Amino acid sequence: MATRNNPRRGKGEQRRYRNRHRNGSGRWHHIYGAIDLGTNNCRLLVAKPQGSSFRVIDSFSRIVRLGEGVSLTGMLSDEAMERTLEALAICSDKMRRCGVTRMRCVATEVCRKALNSEAFLTRVKDECGIELDIITTGEEAALAADGCAPLLDYRNKNALVFDIGGGSTELIWLGLNEKRRSEVLGWMSIPCGVVTLTERHGGRSISEHAYASMISDVSEHIDMFESEHDIAANIRGGNVQMLGTSGTVTTLAGVHLGLPRYNRRKVDGSWLNAKSMRDVCKRLAQSDYETRVSEPCIGHERADLVVSGCAIVEAMHDVWPVKKLRVADRGLREGLLHGMMRVADNEPRKSKEATS
Known part of the structure; x- marks a missing residue:
């Protein structure tokens, strides 16, 4: 799966874009990973820059039903957390194998609501090596x-x-x-x-x-x-x-x-x-x-x-x-990837001495 380049951007302009950002510490120096953990699904994309966008080199999606029962109890269940930890461990392994150097991993509604979300996020970090950020609506x-x-x-x-x-x-x-x-x-x-x-x-x-x-x-x-x-x-x-x-x-x-x-x-x-x-x-x-x-x-x-x-x-x-x-x-995952690449483009360029 690959996100297409802007169809209005000619080949010459795409080439100039790539060259401009390869001469420094921009997006071309990284492989990116993005995880979207929702109430129902756990999704991963791993991507490399391509033109003004990216090319996906690995992905993963699994229905984990992390939010099962939360609307009734206010708590993440042990069974749901175990299913999700298993999926996140697979995501962590895929990112490691692909050589991911920049990642952003986010959790949404269910972790905003569940009373035991913080304890769950601690387990995710300890057991999977992934730091989940609970983002706002x-x-x-x-x-x-x-x-x-x-x-x-x-x-x-x-x-x-x-x-x-x-x-x-x-x-x-x-x-x-x-x-x-x-x-x-x-x-x-x-x-x-x-x-x-x-x-x-x-x-x-x-x-x-x-x-x-x-x-x-x-x-x-x-x-x-x-x-x-x-x-x-x-x-x-x-x-x-x-x-x-x-x-x-x-x-x-x-x-x-x-x-x-x-x-x-x-x-x-x-x-x-x-x-x-x-x-x-x-x-x-x-x-x-x-x-x-x-x-x-x-x-x-x-x-x-x-x-x-x-x-x-x-x-x-x-x-x-x-x-x-x-x-x-x-x-959401594609939005995370675009955001990380823009951040990398705006970072100070590395000097030749620092990169030699």
Whole structure:
């Protein structure tokens, strides 16, 4: 998997970019690792610089369900911590084998909420050699938007980016300009994710009434964000792009495309028209657990959570009826990588004497 170079940057300009940053202590002197530990997933990317972006040389993703039961008990369970430590040990080994020299490892909603998070982070450092940073909701939103930036269409005036997580859903309202730059105009972290909603409304078996209640729970928060930014009026004007990054939207895309197994190349950057998106959501919401398990892009790991993800998507579309949604299989980890590389570029250059 590789992030593409800016298509507007010519080969000559890309060459000058590489040469400029190789002559010093910039990004070219490092291999980077980024870990995103969420309520449901543990994800790793290891990358080398390429052009103005990067090329992924290793990756890892595992559903660990760290947040299982936290919405009910307020505590990370022993079983969930053990599953997560096992996954993080694999991440640590991969980074060591790849020769990672710069890393940033972050934890999100579940570690912001759980009462025993600090003790867990101490175990992670002692047993895996990884220092996890619990980031704020604001930084999480900004990193997700940065990671998805290559999929934004800057001919639009605005973009609405959402990231459905296990414990929360991030909303980011962006202003776009012709210089291919974006500005965060507003953001909100909704305390509704696929794990928390599922635990609140019935687990594997979701009734029609429970599904409607999920949508209602999410809509309360969406209405607040809408009243602040008047996004629906901009959508009616036809100059807003909606982009979703999460396991929910990539799963919906995979199901819609009828993929025999998940294929990132076909999903990342794809488009879902509104009718197709809602048709898939309704079909999954009305199906039983075994039927969802039989879907190749869902399986046992997501079959109980995908319905709550569908409810979040439908709640958003009720308020923001875009004609189509762009799907991103990228986000926070890519934002972490971009950030580390920019930091390296801005560090003082090493003298010839120091590097000889």
